[in-house]
Amino acid sequence: MNVGEIVRFALRGIGANKLRSVLTMLGILIGVAAVILLVAVGNGSAQSVADRIEALGTNTLTVMSTSRGAGGLTTEVADALDDRVLAPGVASVSPVVSTSATLTYAGAEHEISSFVGTTPGWFTASNFPVETGATFTADDEAQARRVVVIGRTVAEELFSGVDPVGKQVTVGGALFTVAGVLQEKSSSGFQDANDTAVAPISAVQQVLSGYGPLSSILVEARDPGMVDTVQSEITTILNQRAGADTYRIQNASQLLETQTETADTFTTLLGAVAAISLLVGGIGITNIMLVTVTERTREIGIRKALGAPRRVILSQFLIEATLLSVIGGGLGVAAAVIGSRFEIVGVQPVIVPSSVALALGVSVLIGLFFGGLPAARAARLRPIDALRYE
Amino acid sequence: MSNRPVLDVRSVTKVYRDGNTTVRALDNVSLRVGHGEYVAIMGSSGSGKSTLMNILGCLDVPTTGTYLLDGVDVSRLSDGQLALVRNRLIGFVFQAFNLIPRTSAAANVELPLAYSGMRAAERRRRALFSLDLVGLADRADHEPNQLSGGQQQRVAVARALVTEPALLLADEPTGNLDSHATEEVLSVFDDLNAAGRTIVLITHENEVAARADRLIRLFDGQVVEDARVGRHAA
Numbered sequence: 001m002n003v004g005e006i007v008r009f010a011l012r013g014i015g016a017n018k019l020r021s022v023l024t025m026l027g028i029l030i031g032v033a034a035v036i037l038l039v040a041v042g043n044g045s046a047q048s049v050a051d052r053i054e055a056l057g058t059n060t061l062t063v064m065s066t067s068r069g070a071g072g073l074t075t076e077v078a079d080a081l082d083d084r085v086l087a088p089g090v091a092s093v094s095p096v097v098s099t100s101a102t103l104t105y106a107g108a109e110h111e112i113s114s115f116v117g118t119t120p121g122w123f124t125a126s127n128f129p130v131e132t133g134a135t136f137t138a139d140d141e142a143q144a145r146r147v148v149v150i151g152r153t154v155a156e157e158l159f160s161g162v163d164p165v166g167k168q169v170t171v172g173g174a175l176f177t178v179a180g181v182l183q184e185k186s187s188s189g190f191q192d193a194n195d196t197a198v199a200p201i202s203a204v205q206q207v208l209s210g211y212g213p214l215s216s217i218l219v220e221a222r223d224p225g226m227v228d229t230v231q232s233e234i235t236t237i238l239n240q241r242a243g244a245d246t247y248r249i250q251n252a253s254q255l256l257e258t259q260t261e262t263a264d265t266f267t268t269l270l271g272a273v274a275a276i277s278l279l280v281g282g283i284g285i286t287n288i289m290l291v292t293v294t295e296r297t298r299e300i301g302i303r304k305a306l307g308a309p310r311r312v313i314l315s316q317f318l319i320e321a322t323l324l325s326v327i328g329g330g331l332g333v334a335a336a337v338i339g340s341r342f343e344i345v346g347v348q349p350v351i352v353p354s355s356v357a358l359a360l361g362v363s364v365l366i367g368l369f370f371g372g373l374p375a376a377r378a379a380r381l382r383p384i385d386a387l388r389y390e
Numbered sequence: 391m392s393n394r395p396v397l398d399v400r401s402v403t404k405v406y407r408d409g410n411t412t413v414r415a416l417d418n419v420s421l422r423v424g425h426g427e428y429v430a431i432m433g434s435s436g437s438g439k440s441t442l443m444n445i446l447g448c449l450d451v452p453t454t455g456t457y458l459l460d461g462v463d464v465s466r467l468s469d470g471q472l473a474l475v476r477n478r479l480i481g482f483v484f485q486a487f488n489l490i491p492r493t494s495a496a497a498n499v500e501l502p503l504a505y506s507g508m509r510a511a512e513r514r515r516r517a518l519f520s521l522d523l524v525g526l527a528d529r530a531d532h533e534p535n536q537l538s539g540g541q542q543q544r545v546a547v548a549r550a551l552v553t554e555p556a557l558l559l560a561d562e563p564t565g566n567l568d569s570h571a572t573e574e575v576l577s578v579f580d581d582l583n584a585a586g587r588t589i590v591l592i593t594h595e596n597e598v599a600a601r602a603d604r605l606i607r608l609f610d611g612q613v614v615e616d617a618r619v620g621r622h623a624a
């Protein structure tokens with residue numbers, strides 16, 4: 001009796017009651033699809049969070065000012081951080097003043113919450129290049145020229161249908177010439193990262209913020225692996241120059257790590273919930289196989305009377321249960337793959353290949369395990385008891 | 391008659407325990423059946439004839455006593471060996487036909503050969519030959535519910551014959567059939583017996599028993615009559 005033959009018997013058994021087989025498969029299908037899809041949703045949201053954080057630049061550190069009064073972060077402190085000897089890992093240092101401002105152009109007004117004054121190095125450090133026009137230069141910065149690079153949102157609000165480059169906008173009573181428009185950037189959180197304008201720090205201090213302390217200092221490390229080293233290097237300098245309680249360092253890669261951990265927990269939780277539905281599907285298989293065995297007790301008796309060995313009866317029912325779960329699982333994978341093409345609760349799911357393998361593997365095991373009990377029962381039946389069964 | 395009997399039942403007793411009451415279905419039964427014999431077992435219901443048949447067919451085991459099938463003590467065999475014995479040595483015909491539903495006549499007849507591991511082409515050839523023997527070669531692709539009772543029983547007989555067993559056991563094979571279908575099945579048995587096959591059948595109809603050449607009558611689990619009858623009666 002070869003395997004192909006037993007598989008044929010099993011297929012005939014599944015075909016004998018199509019509606020019941022389909023419903024049983026549906027249980028496994030939903031379980032497998034739910035596992036794959038929910039893990040994909042968790043993974044997709046983790047990836048989108050990671051993308052947003054990476055957009056901030058993973059090789060940068062932001063030194064935030066926490067002191068309100070005088071002292072704290074000053075331009076001198078920022079200059080001190082760019083030290084080849086004490087801080088060899090630092091690639092660039094950009095002092096940042098940030099203030100809110102209203103931009104006016106040809107009667108149109110636009111309020112910006114973060115009008116940034118900084119140095120030209122900021123554009124590369126913050127991973128925020130210009131799309132049209134140019135950034136301002138170190139010379140512009142030194143001369144405190146009133147030039148500004150605006151974000152995409154600002155360009156759309158003030159200059160609908162007009163090329164903003166070369167136009168003049170009024171900010172705080174002074175005229176600024178638009179030098180360029182920043183590339184669009186994915187936004188993190190509620191704030192629109194494109195609703196911004198960047199000008200030389202000297203000009204901003206002159207016109208808007210005055211010569212108070214800096215809002216923050218953006219420090220770029222030579223490579224992402226050196227961020228932690230750079231953090232300890234600048235901590236030493238900052239403690240010496242500005243005092244330990246006047247600043248806070250924000251580390252994008254740390255933020256990324258924390259967010260990834262949170263997302264992983266979320267994914268695991270979703271997966272666990274889905275796994276329960278897979279288990280319920282498995283119990284459905286047991287139930288159906290028990291019914292099948294009971295219903296076909298006479299047939300088992302006939303087969304045994306004709307000389308079917310226990311092994312063959314066992315295999316027939318095991319294969320039947322496994323086929324139910326494998327076909328259901330396969331369709332579940334297909335359903336999950338199709339489902340992952342659509343956005344679910346605002347997240348584009350990204351399928352984790354290992355979750356497909358896991359869900360399929362588990363569904364096969366469920367077939368073997370939950371089908372095993374009824375199959376063993378069928379195989380153990382004494383022929384005479386099976387034949388007498390009504 | 392050959393010197394080694396096909397069936398050799400030695401003081402077999404079968405006791406069923408149902409709660410506190412015990413039922414002695416077979417009480418110290420001994421009998422031997424030689425090659426080529428055509429034996430009818432008769433008895434009223436509850437006389438133990440079905441129990442005897444189940445033991446002869448290796449579907450049930452005796453409480454005490456030994457049963458030798460073709461010289462082999464069946465009680466010593468393992469589960470797997472018993473399956474082999476049922477497959478190779480015994481052909482069973484049931485009162486209720488017991489064909490596998492939704493399965494063609496040919497596939498039903500092929501089943502014992504499938505379990506013995508024969509190749510598909512050879513199996514098909516033998517199954518068709520066996521169906522031809524019972525006169526149903528043209529019904530090979532019909533499913534049981536498309537066949538009349540007599541035809542179903544003849545398919546069952548073909549299935550019992552297909553492995554060329556030493557022994558054909560029939561448990562009231564005509565019990566569910568009308569007189570015409572009964573005649574169909576019995577004439578198949580006559581032909582088989584004429585060809586030298588050993589047949590043991592259970593019946594409670596005298597005209598069926600009359601076709602056999604030996605009649606065993608059971609009463610309360612004991613053999614009360616064992617006589618040569620029918621065409622071969624002295």
